[in-house]
Amino acid sequence: MTKFYGEHSKVWLSVDCIIFGFENGRLKILIGKRKMDPGRGEWSLYGGFVAADEGVDDAAARTLYELTGLRNVYMRQIGAFGKVDRDPGERVVSIAYYALINVADYDETLRMEHGLEWIDVEKVPKLYSDHNEMVRKARKMMQQKLAHEPVGFRLLPNLFTLTQLQKLYEAVNGEELDKRNFRKRIKEMDFIEKTELIDKTGSKRGAYLYRFNKRVYNEDPNFKL
Amino acid sequence: MTKFYGEHSKVWLSVDCIIFGFENGRLKILIGKRKMDPGRGEWSLYGGFVAADEGVDDAAARTLYELTGLRNVYMRQIGAFGKVDRDPGERVVSIAYYALINVADYDETLRMEHGLEWIDVEKVPKLYSDHNEMVRKARKMMQQKLAHEPVGFRLLPNLFTLTQLQKLYEAVNGEELDKRNFRKRIKEMDFIEKTELIDKTGSKRGAYLYRFNKRVYNEDPNFKL
DNA sequence: TCAAAAGTGTTAGATTTACACCCATGA
């Protein structure tokens, strides 16, 4: 309640993005080698600064857009990381966000231009500054979110098979699921619609493709998983 | 990953505290009327600025200490609130925290000196800026936390009766619980120790007092509730 | 003596888990 602007000092504010993708049955994040000091050459999350006339959430969305060319991406704030010496150069407080994208939506050329790589979340190397801590918290929050809301679709193409969906849940939770029990639960969710389309890339027999129906989900929110 | 300090602008960083207390069977928070501009006279959370040489978490702990004289309080970050115009005066980004305190530990004189009041969470008035949003998020996160970890003790005296504990859970979750089922679950938790002490303030017959044993909890973490 | 809170077990229902075989197809 006691606030006087003038006598207090300002800090730089940055945003850092943990960008999750799902590829070859594994949960991955996008990281790259830093191209500037401090920390040049170290593995790092992608981030950027918050501009004076820009909301923090907006800065995160813009940063992600600059990197991927994608808009309307599912993003959630992880929290503020504000240790005094977290940035070796200056006092920078960073607000971390995680994003869920469909890997196929992300142009490979663009990815390489930025020098980024998809790294298995189980094999993330030592990262710059406190970025490992951010990743840990992001994973925990994302896992928690997925357990309560159907956000997994954000990591898949619009049309997906039940096996893909199951593998996604397995990758996020780090444990195998029973196929029949999984499908039983999915069948109860009206907002996961079966289409008449068949995907034959994953098997000889082919598997039905499903899609997430946002309208049904919003109207009939017995959401739980 | 692309960071250049110089060309970016700095912001003021503040912390705001949602201080939860439990009194007369109701969950409450501490708020007061702002004593300075902008927003003078409006109901508001208690907050403060982050100093240049101070971690954000440290700033929150210090702010709480200045207000209550209490240290080692259970505090958790809620997140960053960073809309451009959230503060009517200047660009201030605020990191919100919630704290759980035992109302009896907070000196009444100190409370009045700061002009703060315990307000039922169900009756929180319109607050300054985005503080209502902070309170909403704090309640949600605290409720979530309580459902998975035994943090409720932080809101009670060291010794408490099972009825008090039950009322606390009921207040936080906003729903009544079955007394027998509740006590059954508590009995399974070895870290809630029954003492031989009796509290006679709540009833003529008297009720056994219990305490939370941190050591047992840490060693035997089948924690769930 | 009675009002008010403390304390205590059992049962039905719901949910969760474990588990195995046939199907369709392309190679």
Add this chain to the structure above:
DNA sequence: TCATGGGTGTAAATCTAACACTTTTGA
């Protein structure tokens, strides 16, 4: 023809939820 992933139901076990009466004591 056979190897591969797709698809399907049932039964046991566990967990959850509902429910009512006796005890103690101060007023």
